[in-house]
Amino acid sequence: DAKTTQPPSMDCAEGRAANLPCNHSTISGNEYVYWYRQIHSQGPQYIIHGLKNNETNEMASLIITEDRKSSTLILPHATLRDTAVYYCIVGGGKLIFGQGTELSVKP
Amino acid sequence: SQTIHQWPATLVQPVGSPLSLECTVEGTSNPNLYWYRQAAGRGLQLLFYSVGIGQISSEVPQNLSASRPQDRQFILSSKKLLLSDSGFYLCAWGTGLAPREQYFGPGTRLTVT
Numbered sequence: 051d052a053k054t055t056q057p058p059s060m061d062c063a064e065g066r067a068a069n070l071p072c073n074h075s076t077i078s079g080n081e082y083v084y085w086y087r088q089i090h091s092q093g094p095q096y097i098i099h100g101l102k103n104n105e106t107n108e109m110a111s112l113i114i115t116e117d118r119k120s121s122t123l124i125l126p127h128a129t130l131r132d133t134a135v136y137y138c139i140v141g142g143g144k145l146i147f148g149q150g151t152e153l154s155v156k157p
Numbered sequence: 158s159q160t161i162h163q164w165p166a167t168l169v170q171p172v173g174s175p176l177s178l179e180c181t182v183e184g185t186s187n188p189n190l191y192w193y194r195q196a197a198g199r200g201l202q203l204l205f206y207s208v209g210i211g212q213i214s215s216e217v218p219q220n221l222s223a224s225r226p227q228d229r230q231f232i233l234s235s236k237k238l239l240l241s242d243s244g245f246y247l248c249a250w251g252t253g254l255a256p257r258e259q260y261f262g263p264g265t266r267l268t269v270t
Contacts, residue, residue, distance in 0.1 A: 093249070094201065094249075142256075
């Protein structure tokens, strides 16, 4: 499975867009990019996934670069409830959670 | 809609005591089921997964075991707990078509004393 690199922490102002980057330079052609988040003391929550095209759902948007070596998860209007650890996972097998990015949404 | 239940929510057990954690899923049939553990301040570690009744795959050798007696029931057990078994235990379900799209339960926080 390809490795991912995420910043350990980020801050975002409430109501603004939160853009969470992920580098996955060793991704192979058939590997999807998955995003999960974990709010403190809860189980992880699936957010979105994609292969090549940009994806959008009710929670977020996923932008994947043309060379697929990096992606960005966008929360368009962050709220305090979006404060969580966000995990970027790449690969074709089991879920392997790294350390993720701790996003703090501030009033 | 699908829901996943875990119990108990919290548990304090002495070293050497047995353990049984239960997970059930509603609203889907023949799900893939998973047990994860998250130690304090660390990432999730996959412990076991099952693609069907009686089919268990172990990811990490340890003193834990898992069983799937029914299609939507997954049980995590231990005969004798160790201090190192403390952690946050999470059950998840997914489908075979999208094994990396998993839905997690609320978790059980286990403290071994």
